[in-house]
Amino acid sequence: MLNPLMLLSDAATIAWKDLTEFRRNRITLIFSIIMPILMIGMIGLIFQDSTSALNNIPIGLIANDNGAFGEQVASMIQTIATESGAIQIVQVSAQSEVKDLILTG
Structure with a gap:
């Protein structure tokens, strides 16, 4: 039987590794911040009224x-x-x- 605490620990380890890789790649970091802001603006312009x-x-x-x-x-x-x-x-x-x-x- 799987231990729930081990599953959470493994998930946290994987998440930490992914966040570390994400932080190191500056282009991905910039686009992940800029693109949602641009999309919100575009949707706001499209559906103004x-x-x-x-x-x-x-x-x-x-x-x-x-x-x-x-x-x-x-x-x-x-x-x-x-x-x-x-x-x-x-x-x-x-x-x-x-x-x-x-x-x-």
């Missing part, structure tokens, strides 16, 4: 399942659409109609 960008997204709903479960799922999607305001349900009858709506915008 994220609250208004995700409103009234049209979603096509094809209800091919006429059973109780299909109707329940469709009504749940309708409820989510009316409560959140982020999506707008467009009732369609066939996949070809959805493709046409996507192509026309």
Whole structure:
């Protein structure tokens, strides 16, 4: 049976070795500090106005399942659409109609 204290000791030894190697390589150290800061800035610039960008997204709903479960799922999607305001349900009858709506915008 494995001793938990030995496992922790071995893990700490490996972590210390990796941190020592990481500290010695200056380029890796610099990029590991600079890159996350740059990525945070880029994501902040990309998603500045994220609250208004995700409103009234049209979603096509094809209800091919006429059973109780299909109707329940469709009504749940309708409820989510009316409560959140982020999506707008467009009732369609066939996949070809959805493709046409996507192509026309």
